[in-house]
Amino acid sequence: MKHYQRNLTSKFAFAAFLALGTLTVTSCNKDKNNQEITAEETQLVVRVAGINNGDQINTVASKRSKSAKSQYQLTRGNDFDVISTVDNDLPATPIASGSQVGLKAASGSRAAAKPVASGTKYTLFLYKKNGTSYTFEKAVELSAGEEPTISVTNGATYKWVAMSYNSTTEAFGQGQTLTNPEQKDVLRAEGEVTISSTNPININFNRVFARIGVELNTMGMFAPIVDANVTITGLQGQLKTGTIDVLTGNVSNLTAVTAPAFSYADFTTLAGSDGQQKIAYYYTLDPTQLTVNVSASNLTIKVDNNTDRHFPTGTASTGNKSFVPTLGQNHRILLSIAESPVTYNNVSWGRSNLYYKAGYNPYRFYHFNPNNPAKEESFFSFRGHLPLRFASNDGAAQKDPCALIYPAGLWKTPTSAELSTVTSNTALLDNLLDGILDALIPTPGTSGATYGTNYIEYTNSSGVQSTVYPAATQKLRFNYNGVGTAVSVVSGLVNLNLGDVDQVATIWSSDRLLDSELLGLNLVGVGAWGYMAYTAPAGGLVPPRPKRAIASKAAGVLNLNALGLGVIESKFQNVRCTRNANWATQSAQPGYNPMPVY
Secondary structure, eight states: OOOOOTTSOSOOEEEEOOSSOOBEEOOOOOOTTOOOOOTTEEEEEEEEEEEEOBOOOEETTTTOOTTOOOOOEEEOOSSEEEEEEEESOOOOOOOOSSOEESOOOOTTOSSSEEOEETTOEEEEEEEEEETTEEEEEEEEEEETTOOOEEEEETTOEEEEEEEEEEESSOOOOSSOOBOOOTTOOOEEEEEEEEOOSOOOEEEEEEESSEEEEEEEEOGGGTSOEEEEEEEEESOTTTOEEEEEETTTOOEEEEEEOOOOOOOGGGOEEOTTSTTSEEEEEEEESOOSOEEEEEEEEEEEEEOTTSOEEEEEEEEEEOOOEEEEOOTTBEEEEEEEEEEOOEEETTEEEOSSOEEEOSSSSOEEEOSSOOSSOOHHHHOBOTTOSSTTSOEESOGGGOOOTGGGSSSTTSEEOOOHHHHHTTOSEEEEGGGTTOHHHHHHSOOOOOTTEEEOSSEEEETTOBSOOOSSSOHHHHSEEEEOOOEEEEEEEETTEEEEEEESTTTEEEEEEEEEOOGGGTTTOSOTTTEEEEEEEEEEOSBOSSSOBOSEEEEEEEEEEOEETTTSSSEEEOOBBBOOOEEOTTHHHHHTSTTOOSSOOO
């Protein structure tokens, strides 16, 4: 433990060069005659609680108040769509190694203290209070995750200041001159304590600089990023460092620094993100408006058969995003890339069926639109958001599984009206394949639809010019994956019998059946609309028909509460999502969070 002269001036400067600058720390000369404190001595216990993250931002483009949240922009493209924003909702800081210590944020709270990596080094400065002034007494290098004790004078009042680079390898320093400390995250905390027998200090750090995180996000592609050409403009000559007075926290002597020319290799993968979220940070002490543009081209992602999918022509860009940095707070520039849809009759559809994979980013589309995917992950009940489980009969407890795709609410389960754009007739689900009736009065094929060995496809579906996607996803194609019937239910999980595989495609709508919608039958509240398609054989007498693809908006009869468990019993079918035309409005509402609540 090092001790320093008590008669040093209470105000000494640290020159903090944070983003590619130079940090100069006023030297604290060691007093060779200084002895350990023994008279009226006691021990001060020190703990690190966390890092406070600010949650305010002033977005210039929208001229909203500092309490305003994100304004998301969706830009359509052929290869992929781009979702961008500037806000302060940085994702959790990745922890490279070691455990986290400190207070965890409460659910839904963005301003609460965030955990600190165990082993993070910091320096504690102690100033003894004398009337209205403070005299420096000592500085001690410590590490988060430990609870050290420091010798102090019992009954004395101290102002304490903790400083850190938020690093497990580099301490803040006690008098040395540091040169070229690139991209350091300076943390500071202060408080006052009157020493008694038990006086723990709980340190909640605040950031000194404004921290600007640039996030690359491919959650909407359901795949980790492998590579990209990243360009960031608007920061050169705009970032500044300066001098910080450790005792008061005041900053001065602002000096322009060179912004790092980050490439893809400089982005860090967020812990637990499966490579779908990467981030790089800038820091500045200047609260002056910035206008930044982030773009990515030559994107490569790792798709679900563990191969690379490369987009050589598509470019994702945030466009110019303007904001005013606030010292001590986080800011984020988000460049999020989402799979583009296939459009048919003015309805935008997902390229493949929805499936659920427990863990990170669980709601996804298949990358290859496969035939006969696993029933355990892709067969859902009516209004059910988990595969192989019945939905609650309580509407408030129901969730749209498509709305749980990142970003929340961009996709939705299709409505009955949207199903009408890809169908040519209406029928009861269980009678649709009545071959005897079809032999006498054959059903016409569905306009615009053709068939394959085990699928129906809409030849006029458009909006996809990229050849990067496989053929099965470049047109609107529904595979004949069959329909499931519950055999038994154990602890809410359905044992499923899958029938009509390779013969029929079935998908759900979000709508229940109205009495007026089907032949006047009294099915109010007990039916649901879905989609069913199949390939009808050649034949018929009045007149004969060739082999053809038939798609019907099909009504299936449901038995509400049939299990006596407050659930809706239904068939199990695939889900093919459509784009939510109201997402732009919904995402602009206060409190919108792109991370779905599962």
